[in-house]
Amino acid sequence: xxxxxxxxxxxxNDTIILFLLKDKPSYGxxxxxxxxxxxxxxxIIKETTLYSAFTRLExxxxxxxxxxxxxxxxxxYYKITDEGxxxxxxxxxxxxxxxxxxxxxIVREVENGNN
Amino acid sequence: xxxxxxxxxxxxNDTIILFLLKDKPSYGxxxxxxxxxxxxxxxIIKETTLYSAFTRLExxxxxxxxxxxxxxxxxxYYKITDEGxxxxxxxxxxxxxxxxxxxxxIVREVENGNN
DNA sequence: CTATCATACTTTATCTGTCGTAGTATGTCA
DNA sequence: TGACATACTACGACAGATAAAGTATGATAG
Numbered sequence: 357x358x359x360x361x362x363x364x365x366x367x368x369n370d371t372i373i374l375f376l377l378k379d380k381p382s383y384g385x386x387x388x389x390x391x392x393x394x395x396x397x398x399x400i401i402k403e404t405t406l407y408s409a410f411t412r413l414e415x416x417x418x419x420x421x422x423x424x425x426x427x428x429x430x431x432x433y434y435k436i437t438d439e440g441x442x443x444x445x446x447x448x449x450x451x452x453x454x455x456x457x458x459x460x461x462i463v464r465e466v467e468n469g470n471n
Numbered sequence: 472x473x474x475x476x477x478x479x480x481x482x483x484n485d486t487i488i489l490f491l492l493k494d495k496p497s498y499g500x501x502x503x504x505x506x507x508x509x510x511x512x513x514x515i516i517k518e519t520t521l522y523s524a525f526t527r528l529e530x531x532x533x534x535x536x537x538x539x540x541x542x543x544x545x546x547x548y549y550k551i552t553d554e555g556x557x558x559x560x561x562x563x564x565x566x567x568x569x570x571x572x573x574x575x576x577i578v579r580e581v582e583n584g585n586n
Numbered sequence: 587c588t589a590t591c592a593t594a595c596t597t598t599a600t601c602t603g604t605c606g607t608a609g610t611a612t613g614t615c616a
Numbered sequence: 617t618g619a620c621a622t623a624c625t626a627c628g629a630c631a632g633a634t635a636a637a638g639t640a641t642g643a644t645a646g
Binding site for chain 2: 358360365366371372376378395449453454455458465
């Protein structure tokens with residue numbers, strides 16, 4: 357079974373989170389489930405990684421937090437800022453470049469020339 | 472200008488190095504130049520990153536070192552092992568998966584619907 | 587002959603992001 | 617009432633990247 361290592365995804369956790377906040381505010385638990393689902397269980401972000409990412413993103417001014425408990429549960433929601441949106445866009449561009457660069461060093465296996 | 476951040480490439484430095492050792496042994500300075508050239512200056516690996524990667528790869532048994540000074544300069548060459556080759560192949564498979572996962576969270580910009 | 591530059595590294599210390607472990611608190615459901 | 621899901625926080629450890637600095641040699645130019 358091929359597993360995704362954390363070092364690989366490391367540069368994209370913040371981007372992934374911002375993507376999920378792009379259209380509406382959300383909170384930790386939900387984000388975690390969405391990452392799990394959208395990746396079809398291929399990537400399951402650790403709680404601590406996620407929450408420390410929120411802290412970092414807020415410090416950087418890429419998200420803003422507010423609390424809400426109208427659902428019964430008290431939650432800390434995060435909302436993307438304009439700065440955050442810009443950062444996200446930049447990261448998407450960076451991704452294209454990164455992909456290009458890495459693929460110079462990746463050999464795609466030729467699956468058996470027979471038959 | 473879009474720059475590649477180190478956190479993004481972090482999971483692939485070892486893979487990149489192994490790729491460049493795949494066909495023949497090589498050494499630090501040359502590897503560094505090859506990465507620079509093959510990536511068209513888009514990725515320039517830091518010396519310390521490179522040499523610490525060699526150490527790590529050797530500890531893991533993915534490369535073996537030997538010295539040679541027939542070129543006039545004394546150099547430490549690294550040669551990929553079977554284990555290293557296997558690791559490289561696994562990383563290539565992992566890459567496909569990683570790419571797939573990350574792209575679920577990347578929005579490709581639509582460039583201006585006008586005109 | 588000497589200074590400068592390119593080559594070919596090593597050492598050390600620091601920073602950042604991830605993650606294991608643990609704990610708290612509340613709501614839901616059987 | 618006890619288990620389970622939700623919704624976090626705190627703390628410490630670790631690995632990989634990197635800045636800064638230093639060492640040593642060969643090649644080249646004036």
